[in-house]
Amino acid sequence: AQSVAQPEDQVNVAEGNPLTVKCTYSVSGNPYLFWYVQYPNRGLQFLLKYITGDNLVKGSYGFEAEFNKSQTSFHLKKPSALVSDSALYFCAVRDGHNFNKFYFGSGTKLNVKP
Amino acid sequence: DAEITQSPRHKITETGRQVTLACHQTWNHNNMFWYRQDLGHGLRLIHYSYGVQDTNKGEVSDGYSVSRSNTEDLPLTLESAASSQTSVYFCASSESGNTEAFFGQGTRLTVV
Numbered sequence: 474a475q476s477v478a479q480p481e482d483q484v485n486v487a488e489g490n491p492l493t494v495k496c497t498y499s500v501s502g503n504p505y506l507f508w509y510v511q512y513p514n515r516g517l518q519f520l521l522k523y524i525t526g527d528n529l530v531k532g533s534y535g536f537e538a539e540f541n542k543s544q545t546s547f548h549l550k551k552p553s554a555l556v557s558d559s560a561l562y563f564c565a566v567r568d569g570h571n572f573n574k575f576y577f578g579s580g581t582k583l584n585v586k587p
Numbered sequence: 588d589a590e591i592t593q594s595p596r597h598k599i600t601e602t603g604r605q606v607t608l609a610c611h612q613t614w615n616h617n618n619m620f621w622y623r624q625d626l627g628h629g630l631r632l633i634h635y636s637y638g639v640q641d642t643n644k645g646e647v648s649d650g651y652s653v654s655r656s657n658t659e660d661l662p663l664t665l666e667s668a669a670s671s672q673t674s675v676y677f678c679a680s681s682e683s684g685n686t687e688a689f690f691g692q693g694t695r696l697t698v699v
Contacts, residue, residue, distance in 0.1 A: 507688075516677060516691050516692045517630075517690040519688075522685075524685045567685065574635065575679075577622075577629050577630040579627070579628065579629035580629045
């Protein structure tokens with residue numbers, strides 16, 4: 474069965490420090506992987522995606538994510554966190570066999586403290 | 588610019604009433620989705636559509652229905668609203684294949 478797991482409900486990091494938000498997935502076909510960010514009272518905004526090619530993908534607002542096929546992971550990273558990065562982050566996967574459906578993780582709340 | 592809009596943004600209704608939430612997209616996407624977001628559950632798929640006249644049940648479809656009469660709209664109807672349906676509802680659309688989905692701003696529904 475297709476699924477996405479975000480093992481941390483919350484991640485706390487100090488401004489200026491690197492951040493990592495974890496995501497693991499399970500799909501039957503080739504995975505298409507996405508990260509979204511949600512600010513309070515807003516919809517989800519697309520950050521970045523992995524389809525194929527380089528395992529390190531770069532996205533909006535200085536975020537990047539690393540695809541690891543052997544560990545079935547797609548962790549979101551940023552070298553230097555900003556207070557304005559504080560938000561709810563969702564990982565999602567689209568199955569290459571049934572690519573019209575998206576499966577979302579439960580979300581990770583990122584808190585960046587000054 | 589293309590967009591996806593939901594209305595209303597906020598709605599309070601009484602138990603037992605029928606409620607319809609609107610979703611309209613100008614991306615000309617074939618795929619449209621309805622999700623509900625609840626604390627501790629993330630996003631759960633209610634219904635989805637791959638094109639006009641096509642509708643499919645998601646993981647939490649009981650008590651909800653959708654119809655797709657054109658490409659742009661996928662209204663979500665709560666047949667008889669229940670307190671358990673108090674939630675934030677998101678509509679999304681996408682192309683087929685490996686592209687990302689685009690989300691509306693959400694509708695906060697309270698059933699009293």
